[in-house]
Amino acid sequence: MDIAQERAALVDAVLERFFTLSKKRAEPLGQHYLHLWGLLERNTQGGKRFRPRMVMAAYCGLGGRDLDAAAYVGAAFELLHTALIVHDDVIDRDFVRRGIPNISGSYRDHAVTLGAPEEIAEHRGVSAAVIAGDLALFNSYRLLDRSGASAEVRDRLADVLDEAMFASAAGELIDVDFSIEPEMPLVDDILTMERLKTAVYSFETPLQAGAILAGASDKAVETLGDFGREIGIAYQVIDDVLGVFGEWGATGKTTIGDLREGKRTVMVAFASSTPAWARLGELIGKHDLDETEAEEARELLAVCGARAFAENLARDYAQRALSRLAEPHIPAALRDELHPVATEVLDRVK
Amino acid sequence: MDIAQERAALVDAVLERFFTLSKKRAEPLGQHYLHLWGLLERNTQGGKRFRPRMVMAAYCGLGGRDLDAAAYVGAAFELLHTALIVHDDVIDRDFVRRGIPNISGSYRDHAVTLGAPEEIAEHRGVSAAVIAGDLALFNSYRLLDRSGASAEVRDRLADVLDEAMFASAAGELIDVDFSIEPEMPLVDDILTMERLKTAVYSFETPLQAGAILAGASDKAVETLGDFGREIGIAYQVIDDVLGVFGEWGATGKTTIGDLREGKRTVMVAFASSTPAWARLGELIGKHDLDETEAEEARELLAVCGARAFAENLARDYAQRALSRLAEPHIPAALRDELHPVATEVLDRVK
Numbered sequence: 001m002d003i004a005q006e007r008a009a010l011v012d013a014v015l016e017r018f019f020t021l022s023k024k025r026a027e028p029l030g031q032h033y034l035h036l037w038g039l040l041e042r043n044t045q046g047g048k049r050f051r052p053r054m055v056m057a058a059y060c061g062l063g064g065r066d067l068d069a070a071a072y073v074g075a076a077f078e079l080l081h082t083a084l085i086v087h088d089d090v091i092d093r094d095f096v097r098r099g100i101p102n103i104s105g106s107y108r109d110h111a112v113t114l115g116a117p118e119e120i121a122e123h124r125g126v127s128a129a130v131i132a133g134d135l136a137l138f139n140s141y142r143l144l145d146r147s148g149a150s151a152e153v154r155d156r157l158a159d160v161l162d163e164a165m166f167a168s169a170a171g172e173l174i175d176v177d178f179s180i181e182p183e184m185p186l187v188d189d190i191l192t193m194e195r196l197k198t199a200v201y202s203f204e205t206p207l208q209a210g211a212i213l214a215g216a217s218d219k220a221v222e223t224l225g226d227f228g229r230e231i232g233i234a235y236q237v238i239d240d241v242l243g244v245f246g247e248w249g250a251t252g253k254t255t256i257g258d259l260r261e262g263k264r265t266v267m268v269a270f271a272s273s274t275p276a277w278a279r280l281g282e283l284i285g286k287h288d289l290d291e292t293e294a295e296e297a298r299e300l301l302a303v304c305g306a307r308a309f310a311e312n313l314a315r316d317y318a319q320r321a322l323s324r325l326a327e328p329h330i331p332a333a334l335r336d337e338l339h340p341v342a343t344e345v346l347d348r349v350k
Numbered sequence: 351m352d353i354a355q356e357r358a359a360l361v362d363a364v365l366e367r368f369f370t371l372s373k374k375r376a377e378p379l380g381q382h383y384l385h386l387w388g389l390l391e392r393n394t395q396g397g398k399r400f401r402p403r404m405v406m407a408a409y410c411g412l413g414g415r416d417l418d419a420a421a422y423v424g425a426a427f428e429l430l431h432t433a434l435i436v437h438d439d440v441i442d443r444d445f446v447r448r449g450i451p452n453i454s455g456s457y458r459d460h461a462v463t464l465g466a467p468e469e470i471a472e473h474r475g476v477s478a479a480v481i482a483g484d485l486a487l488f489n490s491y492r493l494l495d496r497s498g499a500s501a502e503v504r505d506r507l508a509d510v511l512d513e514a515m516f517a518s519a520a521g522e523l524i525d526v527d528f529s530i531e532p533e534m535p536l537v538d539d540i541l542t543m544e545r546l547k548t549a550v551y552s553f554e555t556p557l558q559a560g561a562i563l564a565g566a567s568d569k570a571v572e573t574l575g576d577f578g579r580e581i582g583i584a585y586q587v588i589d590d591v592l593g594v595f596g597e598w599g600a601t602g603k604t605t606i607g608d609l610r611e612g613k614r615t616v617m618v619a620f621a622s623s624t625p626a627w628a629r630l631g632e633l634i635g636k637h638d639l640d641e642t643e644a645e646e647a648r649e650l651l652a653v654c655g656a657r658a659f660a661e662n663l664a665r666d667y668a669q670r671a672l673s674r675l676a677e678p679h680i681p682a683a684l685r686d687e688l689h690p691v692a693t694e695v696l697d698r699v700k
Contacts (some may be wrong), residue, residue, distance in 0.1 A: 026520065029517070030520065030523075032523055032524065087481075090440075126441075127522075127523075130437050130440055131522055131523055134433070134515070134519060135519050137484055137487055138488075138491070138515050139512075145505065162488070165488045169383075169485050170383040173383055173481055180473075
């Protein structure tokens with residue numbers, strides 16, 4: 001096992017202990033509840049453990065030695081991530097994630113097997129997902145409690161986790177509004193939404209939490225937040241580019257879904273102010289867009305400069321993030337931990 | 351102001367401070383987010399502050415003096431209550447609560463005003479309610495953090511709040527299953543569901559939290575939990591009777607909704623095993639039940655003995671709860687606090 005695998009294994013162990021205990025508690029309350037906990041556990045498995053990786057990188061890079069404590073903090077962010085995606089799927093009325101039925105989908109399919117009509121089965125699925133997301137959300141806090149950190153550090157970690165939740169709720173709300181409002185948002189508004197909805201809880205706050213747990217200076221915590229914000233925005237912008245131009249294997253998503261949905265991205269906002277929009281506007285958001293039309297949309301997004309604009313923007317953000325690491329109060333070990341994070345994002349642009 | 355009003359005012363002050371701070375944080379993240387926080391605040395206002403009242407009763411009855419600390423713990427339970435009803439409305443697809451648009455309803459109506467089609471407006475409403483419930487849930491924990499209790503007491507309070515959430519999620523899941531499955535649940539299964547979904551977080555755990563904050567013995571905490579469980583079940587059983595036979599003013603609900611919905615209650619489960627069910631089975635769950643048919647259903651529920659069965663059951667539970675207060679380790683002051691809670695429930699039967 002390399003270092004990354006070792007760290008991920010510690011986080012997995014925390015989550016496994018948490019779910020084992022929770023299932024033990026759930027069992028006397030009924031088989032259905034136990035089943036829901038099992039599904040929630042399955043929903044936390046197989047992920048990239050990206051947020052715990054950020055916690056660990058900051059913690060170890062700043063000299064932290066108690067990897068078990070860091071694993072609890074990392075697991076808290078992972079469980080927050082689970083809660084947010086489970087409820088995001090409720091909001092998007094999605095029953096599948098990465099090709100596999102999500103919690104709503106599993107419950108719906110099970111109800112259909114038992115003979116429930118489609119509408120009732122779907123309702124049952126969504127209800128179960130609302131409950132499961134609540135359990136994950138509430139317990140992300142509890143994992144923080146179990147890190148063994150001092151009361152003072154725990155309070156600061158709780159503030160950071162709170163900030164993550166507070167920001168992502170704001171971002172989710174803006175995203176819902178984007179999907180409903182007819183006007184095209186500005187590029188800056190899209191960047192703000194993506195930062196709030198994803199970058200804060202995936203990059204900024206896990207890095208800050210790792211630094212706080214390591215007893216770092218306020219200045220180091222602040223710089224890590226800045227690094228996280230910039231690299232997190234770069235990541236999201238690239239993610240949207242790959243959502244249209246990527247290969248299925250790289251993102252786990254098809255490259256037609258975002259186009260059909262008419263997802264508001266930096267590329268789309270940029271394109272909407274170019275002459276290409278006369279045609280693009282007809283294609284983007286067309287629910288039954290076929291592969292030929294999708295290819296035409298991709299071509300237009302490239303020709304009008306939207307793709308290059310987004311890629312350059314992401315590169316700028318990633319470069320700015322990298323330059324933060326050069327600041328004198330960032331120790332070499334931390335730089336070594338975070339440099340690959342930034343270059344991975346840059347590599348995705350190529 | 352009498353003592354009850356004084357205590358409620360302290361809880362209101364905690365919630366007001368919390369929402370003032372949250373709105374201040376929300377403002378830079380956009381007017382829509384600020385608006386959501388305002389709606390969430392409105393959803394916590396005007397309630398009976400029942401759970402804080404339980405916290406305060408146990409705390410003061412056991413000699414607690416720091417009413418501000420108790421107000422924070424009470425407010426934590428109130429915010430948990432808000433989270434649960436906001437998400438319960440999402441699950442039940444309700445857009446109105448007590449005659450007033452709830453969060454989903456407010457957002458839906460606003461979107462309709464702006465010209466959104468009904469389906470999109472409803473979706474926006476439900477999405478906002480998912481997010482708002484998450485915020486309330488997450489922050490119920492945070493209010494606990496701010497009570498100023500010692501780390502040890504805080505950990506025990508967190509365990510109790512966790513228990514409340516854990517149980518109500520189980521109860522909500524069972525309730526969803528009841529509403530979907532064609533078979534009639536047993537009376538005992540209905541009591542279990544109602545205990546888990548409501549009694550634990552409304553009676554058992556707030557009383558235990560008040561006792562823990564007051565530094566009470568484990569035995570007192572346990573007895574309060576027993577009292578809470580029994581009086582909580584009695585309350586729920588009576589609430590269901592009033593949901594069919596009550597007057598609008600007493601419950602804030604119509605007495606036809608539960609019949610139309612076919613809500614699984616102790617009365618309905620009892621009636622299903624009597625000859626009256628031949629006709630009752632046609633009426634209960636009939637979505638367009640009119641007032642004449644509702645009156646016929648009420649008549650049959652009374653004649654077949656279902657109403658009396660439920661009332662007697664509630665009386666038994668309330669009496670058993672009362673007898674707990676006679677146990678020697680319950681101080682007189684605590685008995686004085688809790689006796690009215692039990693008699694209020696009994697008075698509802700009359």
